[in-house]
Amino acid sequence: MGELWQLLHRPAEYDAVRTALTDGNTGGVVLVGAAGIGKTTLARLVTSVLPNPVRWAACTASSQAIPLGAFAPWIAASASRDPLALLHSARENLLAHPGTVIGVDDAHLLDTLSATLVHQIAVDRSARIVATVRTGETVPDAVTSLWKDGYLERIELTPLTKQQCTALVETVLGGTLEGLSADVMWESSGGNPLFLRNMVEGAVEARTLTDSNGVWQLRGPTAVPSGLVELLEERLARVGGPVLEALKMLAVYEPLDIDILTELVGVEAVDTAELTGMIRVGRHGPTVDVRFSHPLLGEVIRRRVGTAAARTRRGRIVETLRDRDLSTPAHRIRLAQLCVDSDQPIDIVVLINAAKDAVAMSNLPLAERLARAACERCGGLRAAELLSRALLWQGRPHEADEILARFDPDRLDPLQLVQWGVLRAGLQFWSLGNVARARDLLDLLAARVEYPALRLTVDAFGAAMAVHESRIAVGIETAERVIADPDSPRQAVDFAAFALGLAMPVAGRGADFAPIAARITAEQKSTDGLVRVMVRYGDVLALTTIGELDRAEQRASEYREFSSAGQFIGWAIARIAVGVVATYRGRFREAITAFEQALAALNAESSLAWKLPARLLLARAYAALGEVEQAERVLADAEEHRGAHMALHEPQRLIARAWVVAAEHSQHAAIELARKAADLAHRTGQYALEAEALHHAARFGDRTVATRLATVAARLQGPAAGIYARHAAAFAHADTRALAAVSLEFETAGLLLAAADAAAQAVPIHDHAGQRRPSAQAAARAQALAARCDGACTPAITAAARPLPITEREREIAALIGRGLSNRAIAERLCVSVRTVEGHIYRACIKLDASDREQLAKLI
Incomplete structure (x- = not known):
């Protein structure tokens, strides 16, 4: 691993250093930058490829105390102690070989005589020089003169992007x-x-x-690696007491508002710590806060602070914070965190509110820590509910359920009952797949809760359950009623928006979701930050489904900003949204990266349900690129999420399977699966997915879906469905002009692979009519569009790229032979007789002059 760290990719700086050491117009270069920025690595990397001999002098604090200490290895043993004689001896030995390059590492630590020697060599250009200087250090005048007087070029290295x-x-x-x-x-x-x-x-x-x-x-x-500990300890030994106190104060709570730190340790200590590179001061939102320049520096400092001293210091910070504004989540969380580990008492309400804020910010480990502290301080159901929620979202549903099971619903008031029951029903439904138990809990709430606002919360949760059970119409009707009611509490609105964000896109009402998403996004408060993230996902899904891909991509980009590793679930859902848009655009490699990263982030003790939509689209992306084994692996993994609680995604599962089968060159099977997906989507009210599935069937070669697709498209919002219908009609009527026109429409909309399929489907039609030039033009367009989709390959593109005088069925059977299937296995798979399979093989062999089935498979 060590050598690989040397492979810093700084092409511009590399070229500049190399030019300075080889161009006759300069005497060399001085690299300036912070400690660890890569000055020495870059300098040695460049000099290692030069044909010239290189003499490296490494300066240290101890060599600085010795005259010519940096160049001691080049001073002859017989040289006198006279400074001029020492200079002469070092210079002669350094420059013994023509073209020598002299490297000086940490030139700010040069002693006076060594600095004079380097300056002389630079002035008379006896050798090329590459030197490194650390920013923030006192530099000898002779070294500063190297770039100020133009003898050497100065290059400042900035942090990596x-x-x-x-x-x-x-x-x-x-x-x-x-x-x-x-x-x-x-x-x-x-x-x-x-x-x-x-x-x-x-x-x-x-x-x-x-x-x-x-x-x-x-x-x-x-x-903290031992080598770094020694380096940091060395730096800490040189700072004064006030700076060290500032660092210790920061070590017990980071980041810290600069005004608070200044009040505690003084302005001078903070300024000195910043100027010596120990801390970083930056603006994050409305506040200016202080952080360690290196996170591991904080770990080294914390080793110097005992438990009692740390509690006392946190207590001092708490006393400072109590008189400050606690109206923002950041301030409440900061105070709660400090109080938990300090010698100061904490108001249980402040602690619970801070845990609630952490949940709203989707920072689950932090929420768990604060909620657990509240539970330990007798925080009651509210603290338990927050702790359970944090555990649930982290994939630990059994722990979450055990916490809620400690409470007797008969002893809870109506508000408590809803807080307890909604979360436990959701846990049973989505995480444990126990639909019956979830419905029992929902029935209990419906029977015992009479207050209208609380009933709205129960109804909204019921709507989210209905949507996942693929009772789309019921879910939408209930959720819209909750959204429209001015008395709906925040939690009810959040749940209703979550339900609509998944239901409206698949129902063909993606445009109707836009104002709902805008409303939720504009609200600063949220009962659960992950619900807000899911609503944002619904926004992206809605825009994608109706064909507004540019807006969908913009939203996906806006929604993916997270700052803490504790927000990994929200980050994963945002990555899934990115993958959704990339899949529809045909940017399959980008989609695969987004989905695979999201799935990795969603790994937990108990598999999280959000893996399913990611896996289904990931399988499609792999299949589009012909990576069948990967697609099969993903679909097999997706089997862990089946049942009534995930019925919403079943049409997508069939569509994904259709794409995998199509990648195996089984067009008829792919068409059948796409039709099944369309039928299931129609029965459950997922009309947008019905249209999409029918369009997939048309792309796979089905000429019979045009009329049905036109009927469905007429009831859907957005431009996409109309283009689907026009494509299916053009294909059904073998209308090459219409196929060319619809290909352009798809390209304009950003649906590039569909555009490629429309162009490709015109190729055999032109061939049949003997129109060679239009055929070649359509094939070239299809290939060019497919190339923009990372080289994706569909049945239509395959046929256009390799025109053979055989039927689709003959091609399909030959492809199955190539996969090693026997004639009987092929017959069973295609639901035909063995004699029919043999007949297709015979005719294909005659057309292609193949001697047997094996040769036929190779030709295909």
Whole structure:
């Protein structure tokens, strides 16, 4: 792993350094930057490929106390102690070989004589020089003169970008880094390669950075490598007492508002800590806060602070915070966290409200910690409900249910009963798949709750259950009634919007969901942050389903900003939304990356239900690229989420299976599966999915769905369904002009693979009519569009790219032979007789001049 850290990708800086060391117009270069920014790595990387001999001098604090200490290895043993003689000896030996390049690492630590020697060599250009200087350090005048007087070029190295950090870590780990973890690492390291390296190696050592199905995830603190401890301890030894006190105060709670830290330790201590590079000051929203320049520096400082001292320091911060504004979630959470581990008492209401805020922010580990602390302090049902919710979302439903089972519903008032019953019913329904138990709990609430606002909450939850059971009409009617009622409490509105966000898109009413999504997004308060995330997913799904892909992509981009690894569930759902848009656009590699990362983030003790929609679209993406084994694997994994509680997704499951079968060249089977998906979607009120499934059937080669698709499209919102219907009609009538026109429509809408299929379906029609030029043009367009879809291959594209004088059935049977199936197995699969299969093989062999079935399979 160590050598791979040297592969910093800084092409612009690399070229600049190399030019400075090889171009006759300059005497060399000085690289300036913070400690660990990669100055030495870059300098040595460039000099390692030069044909010139290189002499490296490494400066240290101890060598600074010795005249010519940095260049002692080049001073002859017989040289006198006279400074001029020492200079002469070092210079002669350094420049003994023509074209020598002199490297000076940490040139700010050069002693006076060494700095003079480097300056002389630069002035008379006796050799090229590459030197590194750390920012924030006192630099000898002779070294400063190197770039100020133009002898050497000065290049300042800036922190790595997020993309560079991610690429470097992925190179080292040899796998994909989860996007949320990449964000946290980049933010924590500040783009400093050394800090990044220690963070990654420490996290791997602490087993908080782990590989989950090929995706590396950071889920906790890192260990502090011994080498870094020594380096940081050395730096801490040089800071004064006031700075160390500031660091210790920050160590017990980070980040800390700059005004609070200044009030506690003084302005001078904070300023000195910043100027020496110990802390970073930055604006996050309306506040200016202070963080350690390196997260592991905080770990080293915390080792110096005992438990009692830490509690006392937290208590001092609490006393400062009590008089400040507690109207924002961040302030309430900060106070609660501090109180839990300090010597100060805490108001149980503040603690419960902070846990509620953490749930609203989707930070589940933090919510669990605060809610558990509230439970330990007799927080009652409200604390238990929050703790149960945090555990549930993290995939620990049995723990969550045990907590709720401690309460007797007969002893709860109506408000408590709804808080308890709705969560427990949801837990039984989605996490444990116990639909009957969930309905019993819902019936209990309906029988005992009379207050209208509370009944609205129960109704909204019932609507969400109905939608997942694929009782779409019932779910939409109930949820719309709740949304429209001005007396609906926040929780009821959230649940109703969640239900509508999944139901309206598949029902063909995606445009109607836009104002609902806007309303939820505009609200600053939320009873559950993950419900808000799911509503945002519904917004993206709705826009995608109606064909507004540009707006859908914009929304997906807006909704994916998360700042803490504790928000991994929300981040995963946002990544699924990104994958949805990418799949419809035909950007299948992007979709696969998004879905695989989301699935890795959703790994938990108990599999989370959100894996299912991701897996179904992921299987489609793999199938579109012809990666059948991967698609089959994903569909097999998706079998763990079956049952009445997930019936909503069954049409999508059939569509995914149809795509996999199509990738196996079984067009007739693919068409049948697409029709089954359309029939199931129609029976359950998922009319948008009915139209989509019928359109898939048409793309697979079905000429019989045009009339039905036109009827369905007439009741759906958005432009997509109309284009589907026009495509099916053009294909049914073998109208090449209409196919060309609809291909352009699909391309304009962003549905690139559908555009490729429409163009490809015109090819055999042109061929049949003997129209070679239009055929070639349509085939070329289909291939060009498919290339933009990462080389996707569908039955229509395959036929257009490889025109053979055989029927679709003959091609399908030949493909099955190639997969090793016997004639009897093929007959059973296609529901025909063995004699019929043999007849197709015979005719195909004659058309292609193949001697037997094996040769036929090879030709196909």
